[in-house]
Amino acid sequence: MNFELLLQLIVNGLIVGLLYGVVGMCFVLVYKSTQIVNFAQGEFLLVGAWVCWALLVYLQLPFFVGFLMSLAFMALFGVALQMIVLRPMIGEPIISVIMVTIGLSMFFQSLTKWIFGVAPESYPAVFDNQSLSIFGLNIELAYLMSTVIALIIMVGFYLFFKHSKHGLAMRATAFDQQVAQSLGISVKQVFAMSWGIAATVSATAGVVIGMVNGVSDSLSAIGIKVFPAVILGGLDSIVGAIVGGITIGVLENLAEFFDSQYLHFGNMYDIAPFYVLLIILWFKPYGLFGTKDIERI
Amino acid sequence: MTKPILQVEQISLAFGGVKALTDVSFEVPTGSVFSIIGPNGAGKTSMLNCISGRYRPNQGRIHFDGRDVTKLKPNDRADLGIGRTFQNLALFGHMSVLDNIMVGRHHLMKNNWLTGPLYWASPAQKEELAHRREVEEIIDFLDITHVRKSVAGTLSYGLRKRVELARAMALKPKLILLDEPMAGMNLEEKEDMARYICDLNEEFGITVVMIEHDMGVVMDISHQVMVLDFGKKLITGLPEQVMQDEHVKRAYLGLEEDDIMQEAG
Amino acid sequence: GEDSVFVGHLADMSGPTAFVGKVYADGVRDSLAYINANGGINGTNLEFETIDYAYKVPQAIASYKKWKSRKGMVAMQGWGTADTEALISFVAKDKMPLFSASYSGHLTDPQGKNPKTKKPAPYNFFYGASYSDSCRGLVQWAAEDWKAKGKSGKPKFTHIGANHPYPNAPKAACAAYAKELGFEVMPPVVISMKPGDFKAQCLTLKSSGSNYGYIGNLGGSVLSLVKSCNTVGTDIQFMSNIWGGDKKVFEAAGEGIKDYIFPTMTPFWSDEAPGMKLVREVSKMSDPSGEQPRLHHYIRGVCSAFFMKEAMEWAKDNGGITGENIKKGMYVKDNWVPQGLEGVCLAANWKADDHRGVNQVNIYKGNYNNGDVQIERVSQMTLERRSDWLGF
Amino acid sequence: MSSLSMRPCGDFRTSYKQDNTIYETKTIRRFAIVVIALACGAPWVLDAYYLTLFIQISYLGIAALGLNILVGFTGQISLGHGAFFGFGAFASAWMNQSFGIPVFLCIPLAGFLTMAVGMMFGMPAARIKGLYLAIATLAAQFIIEDFFGRAEWFSGGSAGSMAEPISLFGLVFDTDEKFYFIALFALVFMYIWGCNLMRSRDGRAFVAVRDHYLSAEIMGVKLNKYRLLSFGISSFYAGIGGALYAHYLGYVSAEGFTIFMSVQFLAMVIIGGLGSIKGTLMGVVFMVLLPEALEGGVGLMKATDWGNIPMVVDGLAYIKEMAIGLVIILFLIFEPQGLAHRWQQIKNYWKFYPFSY
Amino acid sequence: MTQAALKTAEPLLAINNIEVVYDEVIQVLRGVSIEVPEGQIVTLLGPNGAGKSTTLKAISGLLKSEDGEVTRGDIHFGTQRIDTQSPEQIVRSGLFQVMEGRRIVEDMTVIENLKLGAYTRSDNEINDDIEMVFRYFPRLKERTGLAGYLSGGEQQMLAIGRALMARPKMICLDEPSMGLSPLLVKEVFAIIDKINKEQGITMLLVEQNANYALKAADYGYILESGKIVLDGTREQLLNNEDVKEFYLGGGSDERKSFKNLKSYKRRKRWL
Numbered sequence A: 001m002n003f004e005l006l007l008q009l010i011v012n013g014l015i016v017g018l019l020y021g022v023v024g025m026c027f028v029l030v031y032k033s034t035q036i037v038n039f040a041q042g043e044f045l046l047v048g049a050w051v052c053w054a055l056l057v058y059l060q061l062p063f064f065v066g067f068l069m070s071l072a073f074m075a076l077f078g079v080a081l082q083m084i085v086l087r088p089m090i091g092e093p094i095i096s097v098i099m100v101t102i103g104l105s106m107f108f109q110s111l112t113k114w115i116f117g118v119a120p121e122s123y124p125a126v127f128d129n130q131s132l133s134i135f136g137l138n139i140e141l142a143y144l145m146s147t148v149i150a151l152i153i154m155v156g157f158y159l160f161f162k163h164s165k166h167g168l169a170m171r172a173t174a175f176d177q178q179v180a181q182s183l184g185i186s187v188k189q190v191f192a193m194s195w196g197i198a199a200t201v202s203a204t205a206g207v208v209i210g211m212v213n214g215v216s217d218s219l220s221a222i223g224i225k226v227f228p229a230v231i232l233g234g235l236d237s238i239v240g241a242i243v244g245g246i247t248i249g250v251l252e253n254l255a256e257f258f259d260s261q262y263l264h265f266g267n268m269y270d271i272a273p274f275y276v277l278l279i280i281l282w283f284k285p286y287g288l289f290g291t292k293d294i295e296r297i
Numbered sequence B: 001m002t003k004p005i006l007q008v009e010q011i012s013l014a015f016g017g018v019k020a021l022t023d024v025s026f027e028v029p030t031g032s033v034f035s036i037i038g039p040n041g042a043g044k045t046s047m048l049n050c051i052s053g054r055y056r057p058n059q060g061r062i063h064f065d066g067r068d069v070t071k072l073k074p075n076d077r078a079d080l081g082i083g084r085t086f087q088n089l090a091l092f093g094h095m096s097v098l099d100n101i102m103v104g105r106h107h108l109m110k111n112n113w114l115t116g117p118l119y120w121a122s123p124a125q126k127e128e129l130a131h132r133r134e135v136e137e138i139i140d141f142l143d144i145t146h147v148r149k150s151v152a153g154t155l156s157y158g159l160r161k162r163v164e165l166a167r168a169m170a171l172k173p174k175l176i177l178l179d180e181p182m183a184g185m186n187l188e189e190k191e192d193m194a195r196y197i198c199d200l201n202e203e204f205g206i207t208v209v210m211i212e213h214d215m216g217v218v219m220d221i222s223h224q225v226m227v228l229d230f231g232k233k234l235i236t237g238l239p240e241q242v243m244q245d246e247h248v249k250r251a252y253l254g255l256e257e258d259d260i261m262q263e264a265g
Numbered sequence C: 001g002e003d004s005v006f007v008g009h010l011a012d013m014s015g016p017t018a019f020v021g022k023v024y025a026d027g028v029r030d031s032l033a034y035i036n037a038n039g040g041i042n043g044t045n046l047e048f049e050t051i052d053y054a055y056k057v058p059q060a061i062a063s064y065k066k067w068k069s070r071k072g073m074v075a076m077q078g079w080g081t082a083d084t085e086a087l088i089s090f091v092a093k094d095k096m097p098l099f100s101a102s103y104s105g106h107l108t109d110p111q112g113k114n115p116k117t118k119k120p121a122p123y124n125f126f127y128g129a130s131y132s133d134s135c136r137g138l139v140q141w142a143a144e145d146w147k148a149k150g151k152s153g154k155p156k157f158t159h160i161g162a163n164h165p166y167p168n169a170p171k172a173a174c175a176a177y178a179k180e181l182g183f184e185v186m187p188p189v190v191i192s193m194k195p196g197d198f199k200a201q202c203l204t205l206k207s208s209g210s211n212y213g214y215i216g217n218l219g220g221s222v223l224s225l226v227k228s229c230n231t232v233g234t235d236i237q238f239m240s241n242i243w244g245g246d247k248k249v250f251e252a253a254g255e256g257i258k259d260y261i262f263p264t265m266t267p268f269w270s271d272e273a274p275g276m277k278l279v280r281e282v283s284k285m286s287d288p289s290g291e292q293p294r295l296h297h298y299i300r301g302v303c304s305a306f307f308m309k310e311a312m313e314w315a316k317d318n319g320g321i322t323g324e325n326i327k328k329g330m331y332v333k334d335n336w337v338p339q340g341l342e343g344v345c346l347a348a349n350w351k352a353d354d355h356r357g358v359n360q361v362n363i364y365k366g367n368y369n370n371g372d373v374q375i376e377r378v379s380q381m382t383l384e385r386r387s388d389w390l391g392f
Numbered sequence D: 001m002s003s004l005s006m007r008p009c010g011d012f013r014t015s016y017k018q019d020n021t022i023y024e025t026k027t028i029r030r031f032a033i034v035v036i037a038l039a040c041g042a043p044w045v046l047d048a049y050y051l052t053l054f055i056q057i058s059y060l061g062i063a064a065l066g067l068n069i070l071v072g073f074t075g076q077i078s079l080g081h082g083a084f085f086g087f088g089a090f091a092s093a094w095m096n097q098s099f100g101i102p103v104f105l106c107i108p109l110a111g112f113l114t115m116a117v118g119m120m121f122g123m124p125a126a127r128i129k130g131l132y133l134a135i136a137t138l139a140a141q142f143i144i145e146d147f148f149g150r151a152e153w154f155s156g157g158s159a160g161s162m163a164e165p166i167s168l169f170g171l172v173f174d175t176d177e178k179f180y181f182i183a184l185f186a187l188v189f190m191y192i193w194g195c196n197l198m199r200s201r202d203g204r205a206f207v208a209v210r211d212h213y214l215s216a217e218i219m220g221v222k223l224n225k226y227r228l229l230s231f232g233i234s235s236f237y238a239g240i241g242g243a244l245y246a247h248y249l250g251y252v253s254a255e256g257f258t259i260f261m262s263v264q265f266l267a268m269v270i271i272g273g274l275g276s277i278k279g280t281l282m283g284v285v286f287m288v289l290l291p292e293a294l295e296g297g298v299g300l301m302k303a304t305d306w307g308n309i310p311m312v313v314d315g316l317a318y319i320k321e322m323a324i325g326l327v328i329i330l331f332l333i334f335e336p337q338g339l340a341h342r343w344q345q346i347k348n349y350w351k352f353y354p355f356s357y
Numbered sequence E: 001m002t003q004a005a006l007k008t009a010e011p012l013l014a015i016n017n018i019e020v021v022y023d024e025v026i027q028v029l030r031g032v033s034i035e036v037p038e039g040q041i042v043t044l045l046g047p048n049g050a051g052k053s054t055t056l057k058a059i060s061g062l063l064k065s066e067d068g069e070v071t072r073g074d075i076h077f078g079t080q081r082i083d084t085q086s087p088e089q090i091v092r093s094g095l096f097q098v099m100e101g102r103r104i105v106e107d108m109t110v111i112e113n114l115k116l117g118a119y120t121r122s123d124n125e126i127n128d129d130i131e132m133v134f135r136y137f138p139r140l141k142e143r144t145g146l147a148g149y150l151s152g153g154e155q156q157m158l159a160i161g162r163a164l165m166a167r168p169k170m171i172c173l174d175e176p177s178m179g180l181s182p183l184l185v186k187e188v189f190a191i192i193d194k195i196n197k198e199q200g201i202t203m204l205l206v207e208q209n210a211n212y213a214l215k216a217a218d219y220g221y222i223l224e225s226g227k228i229v230l231d232g233t234r235e236q237l238l239n240n241e242d243v244k245e246f247y248l249g250g251g252s253d254e255r256k257s258f259k260n261l262k263s264y265k266r267r268k269r270w271l
């Protein structure tokens, strides 16, 4: 067995997985507070990454200035999106709302293609040294930066849901919008908040991935990629999203390892997580950390 | 009263630390109206859930109609003839009242996804219509003719309760379990409901197990009453006996003796 | 005889292959417009419509039907592998020549002579060497390169690409030839068509010690692959198919793309060739300033359109512009170069039993140095017309 | 109020049989028959473009109906319908090619084969619920798609596979005009099948499971059986639709059956109206005609002055895509319950006209 | 208190001739007017489907989320017109509804549910108020699991307790006694009374249990088929023959047995 390759793949999986985890968290945040499965999550990454790219390339802003500005923009973007599109949908069948997010995803994908074109673009170099060697594996500094950011975001999320009354309000809204309203919770505010946060945090991930792989419309594919991660962890669990993200990241890489070394099926890297997902769901129908539905009659 | 249709032997049920039921045993004679009363959270609904198969008791057995049903799935118990209604309405909200009741006939019908769609070219149509006829009788009986095509979810609470009863009756049950059939009803409607329950017991010969908080109703129409408190059986007996019990009075009714008759109305 | 004839033009300008699809489509579109503006088909007006079908097969079929029934289409300019193959039997039945940008090898057997051919494609044409033949050319180059570098032992060859018809088209054919030439053929490495993080795959490439990698994808995923493999530090010579190498790719990849090998069928925009004058005129149709540099895919589009045009001219003189006659027109000339495009389009030979119009591959090497893209020609290969390679 | 059912006012029925019909009134039934009769004459009036659109509507419509049975009637979201559709297409072609089974038999057989596959992937439905299940079907989508690319023996792998045209009694349905009749027949047949299913025992069980699975079980409905069966039936429909598609196109490519297609099916069903058979058809028509209509709109736009600036011309493709997304969004904002619901409201309005309540 | 006296007191809540339509076609209320004076308990009685819950939802602004709409008339709370306001504005102005069917947040604990009730508040006496709720309903204190697993009665207590947490001026209670044991019904009404007396919270009480409701209330309305058919003070209603017969049971002195009811219907005199 090629241990060196295995080790490198696992490290690679951990780091990429953490990023999935961050995107997954946003997904969970939106789900937890609005029950909406956001199919436009990937487009948040996309829009964020392009906006940041445009600020850096056209306006020649220093990286961190442009980065923060694009985050601010994304917060507004998330809130505005929610106000214009999702607010009228409050109280409508959940599946229709989900379909709306699919429509949004189509819209923004085409819009970014229209504005920025279909060719991938690279970010200007941010770090002097693009990569760092860990266990003999070169890892992009942007990824390490994202690891730090991810950890900060995670702790923030945890505290928010555990201790703030907005966290409670979000959960109540997710449970039953009518009840939430009757308690004086502004469902609109809750929605705006969660979409704003989700858009901002996702954009962070978008920028990081853009720095590593270039910005292009395929960034939005991450939106699909986090599905298995989120489900694995449990749709409504922030911790689950992280664990799920890391698991999927490592899984992909393990699949690549076994495929390339032994099986030679091809494509296992992309497909194996889905097999594992099915198996895990069979034994844990609510993922690893998801809360069970209350089945009382 | 003849041999018991339902025998519950030493049922215990716990949820984590909460002991919903502890060692409860009782028998329901065939053809009787048997009421379960007790404070909120005493485990009454849990008891019904054990009988209808929603919960699996941790201990004990349940015999229905001479069969041990403890391990059967809910749908198999429906086949055997246990019907029920629910405390927090459990209608099929988007279906019409008629369809709701027709679901009750499910286990009595034979057409399936292959023969059903061939409607005219299979016995399905005949079967559907035959059952429809019987369902209409139940609808007539419960006086819900005027809403039979309405969507169940938009009905008012009281009507929904009645539709639930109709659906349970459509099962052609030998035993029907009613979880607070009168809750949320005004006097007039309670009277109607009481009449239906008496009729279905007397005319159709269906045994009734009923949870109810309205003491007037319980006293008037039940043959036997069991009192549960904190998951334990307190007493079983004739309604009058039970009402006399000091413990029941204090823990459940919270009344002095004279008040009972007066308040119950 | 006719006042005007209709040509349908399918393009992917917004779908998954738009990266090059738009460029190629512009070439076709500008050419058709140019032909029209300059006398049409010897006086017959060339009416055309471009539909962006976003690489969706049903949309392509619907457009085809629409053109066929409503506009009386006589020939069609198409695009992708998936839709072209879906249309094979339709165009055969309707006698509708279809000039595609899918260079899939199994479009080249019009009569089903090769037992490996699944479906004869009598009405399909494309300008350029098939994916299989280009890959064979690259493998030949690789074998020479290996020798030239004085390395010993068996070089290792790996096919890299998504599990899709387009990247897969030459997979088996090319692997067979690589083996013939003494390569050790490694298990293929699958990367998705979309850009992404391919470090895992690069680690595999690295640990397997692969020497030559053929990339069957295009655009974005090529970039990602190169970047990821640089981070990981592989030592592999990448060779891509015709869609995977152009100036835009180098610019987008920036530093880090090194000695990247790819084939072309035409000169580049900045090259001087007699025919480039016409190409620049054509380009003015959508860019009056004439300044916008075009990628070589654009020029291939121009060739595709002008071959069609000349076949139509022949048809007009020989019984009228119908699909059947255009097809016949395709077989008339040997070593055929459309008039005015000398030095731009390679000499082509379509025969009734062999639609491998071009069997020549020009191989280039590209580098990016401090904001400058440098592309140099490294070799030119002429492929045999082996009968067992027909349609394969 | 509550007695205000969705029925025409003065409509009296004297038997349960009359009351159990698919169509609410005789007029509507006659109308339906006339429409079908008229539809039979279409090939003599309409050109192939319209026929193609209709044929598209029919095979997509059949598959979409299957999805609505699963999503709308049984309440389980599936994101893998496109893959099942593809499976039916390949399966039919494969059976015809490999075993020489006549095509008209292959189509229903493909339906059943797809049903089996659908039930295999539906198995988790016994344990998994809601969105978890939706994502499990997403997994099915990717796994099946991967299978198409991999299984040369079945799908021809990357090269795709050929599908013979349908032939019956020596008649080959290889042109749009001829295939149109197959499509029309299949559509009508499958829709009546669906209507009948939903008004008989198993159909009701599906809805019961959707609305309240706990009480459905207590009412005697075998929960797992019906959860699985609805996957089976929905895949059956997908398989039939896919097989028709295969034999219409004559060629099946592994590329066509992506998550995007699955999403499109979902859009049809939601836009049409969940749990409405009529609505499904409306949704399909909407989604098939939308791009075509926008194509026309784009053509008009190019003709205007402001529409002819380069930025817009170059972006027309994207504008079109954006418009599709936008139309879906706007549609759902204004009609979240789907076309069927709007239709119902219009009917109600006229029924009580001029009294609005 | 006489009717006249009631009318002169400035009502805290005034509903003026409202009509409500669901789904754009189904009319449920046909001109309902109700006044609730400050500090009093007013009860709204009526059979199933009369539109009682609809009236409450119209007050609290929750109709919109059910596709319902107030098409005519207006509702004033204090000096504000509230039928155009959003539910959360209404709650913030001090009007709280306890919805029919308890509607607690099942996947939260009792304490979390109570905290939710205090969502609109920003003071730091929330923990004191939780203690106060536990004083009213001691058994809630022992339930530490998820609220979804509470028994029906416990959930009802939680729902009322949650309303108290908002420190509202007025609470609308929709069938608070439904499904409670006799002892608890008594307790709940006692608590309602106590809350009204101790904290001066105005109440609009929708009830089926007319006996208790009328005893607790100062004034009552009877709603049938979307119209107010009768209103009056407690005494007036308690002595009304029809109310006695149809709502209280036993128009005559003798209580009928549920067992031997005649199945004919008597005409109500107000129809």
Ligand SMILES: Nc1ncnc2c1ncn2[C@@H]1O[C@H](COP(=O)(O)OP(=O)(O)OP(=O)(O)O)[C@@H](O)[C@H]1O
Pocket (backbone or CB within 6 Å): A295, A296, B015, B018, B019, B020, B038, B039, B040, B041, B042, B043, B044, B045, B046, B047, B087, E149, E150, E151, E152, E153, E154, E179, E181
């Ligand atoms: N699924 C469950 N999980 C956890 N605890 C439960 C569950 N079902 C019931 N309980 C608990 O069991 C106890 C008995 O509940 P049950 O619903 O049987 O009471 P009940 O007698 O019907 O009361 P009520 O009259 O209020 O309906 C309660 O304390 C309740 O919290």
Ligand SMILES: Nc1ncnc2c1ncn2[C@@H]1O[C@H](COP(=O)(O)OP(=O)(O)OP(=O)(O)O)[C@@H](O)[C@H]1O
Pocket (backbone or CB within 6 Å): B154, B155, B156, B157, B158, B159, B184, D001, D002, E022, E023, E026, E028, E046, E047, E048, E049, E050, E051, E052, E053, E054, E055, E066, E067, E100
């Ligand atoms: N969301 C809705 N859509 C359509 N109709 C509705 C809706 N909600 C209630 N209705 C109808 O409005 C009428 C009044 O209902 P409401 O719930 O207000 O009655 P209620 O007086 O509270 O009855 P109960 O005592 O049974 O609770 C009923 O006929 C009901 O069918």
Ligand SMILES: CC(C)C[C@H](N)C(=O)O
Pocket (backbone or CB within 6 Å): C017, C020, C021, C079, C080, C081, C082, C101, C102, C103, C104, C166, C218, C243
């Ligand atoms: C760029 C490619 C994806 C398109 C190409 N014409 C094909 O063969 O499909």
Ligand SMILES: [Mg+2]
Pocket (backbone or CB within 6 Å): B044, B045, B046, B087, E151, E152
């Ligand atoms: Mg109970």
Ligand SMILES: [Mg+2]
Pocket (backbone or CB within 6 Å): B157, E052, E053, E054, E100, E174
């Ligand atoms: Mg009510």
